[in-house]
Amino acid sequence: MPIVEGRYEAKLSTTFDTIEEGIEEIKRKVEKSRRIRIINIPMTLLHKLMPLLADKDLKIILPIGEKPVRELQELGEIATTKARIYVEFKGKEANTGSVSFSDRIFNIVWMGDQIFDISVMEYSKCVKCLLDTFETSWRYSQKWQKPLE
Numbered sequence: 001m002p003i004v005e006g007r008y009e010a011k012l013s014t015t016f017d018t019i020e021e022g023i024e025e026i027k028r029k030v031e032k033s034r035r036i037r038i039i040n041i042p043m044t045l046l047h048k049l050m051p052l053l054a055d056k057d058l059k060i061i062l063p064i065g066e067k068p069v070r071e072l073q074e075l076g077e078i079a080t081t082k083a084r085i086y087v088e089f090k091g092k093e094a095n096t097g098s099v100s101f102s103d104r105i106f107n108i109v110w111m112g113d114q115i116f117d118i119s120v121m122e123y124s125k126c127v128k129c130l131l132d133t134f135e136t137s138w139r140y141s142q143k144w145q146k147p148l149e
Contacts, residue, residue, distance in 0.1 A: 022118025026106050027052060033101050037134045040064075040085045040097030042110045045134055049099075050075065061134075061141050063095065068144050078114040080139035098130070105130050117128050 003009070016022035023045065028035060030052045038046065039061040050072065053139070057067040058076030062068060064085075068078040087096045089109050094116055109117040121130065 002103070011122050013121045014116065019115045019118055022106065022120075023048065023115075025120070026118070029101055029106075030056075030099070033122070035102060037131065038098070038099040039100075039134055039137055040081055040095060041099060041108050042095075042097075042113060042115060043084075044113045045108065045110075045115065059134075059138060061137055063097070066108070073144060073146050078144040079138060081137065081141050083137075083140070090139055098134075100131055100134055102131075 012115050016025065018064075025071070027049065030049060032054070035057040036053065037059050041046070043066060046062075053075045056076065060068075060076060060078050062078065062080045064083070064145075065081055065083050073077060085096055086093050087109060092111070094109050094111045096107050097110070099108070101136075103122070105118050105121045107117075107121065108115060
């Protein structure tokens with residue numbers, strides 16, 4: 001933790017002003033990263049990210065009930081969650097998911113095709129803990145085989 005003006009300082013997270021700003025920041029991070037973990041994000045967002053996910057160390061856990069399209073299966077390892085993952089957001093039950101990197105995790109609150117909020121966790125201890133949570137979720141998800149050539 002760096003010392004700034006004689007005291008320890010740590011930036012924990014950012015909440016984006018607009019959904020578009022959050023999506024653009026996710027895209028920038030995807031382009032620069034090698035290892036990416038995605039869990040329970042809206043399929044519309046996943047389709048926007050697909051062109052950027054080629055040649056990455058990639059694992060994706062799709063939302064409950066979703067099945068991967070062939071193009072998605074060709075990008076990396078795919079599973080579907082068996083659990084309902086949600087948060088209470090402003091009095092409504094909404095899905096929650098994330099796009100995870102080694103140094104930050106983008107949290108996405110959504111329902112259907114609508115994204116309500118995007119924030120990013122930047123505190124390294126929390127990022128490590130949340131990546132460990134992904135690995136546990138992966139273990140208990142339904143795996144999809146890559147399509148035969």
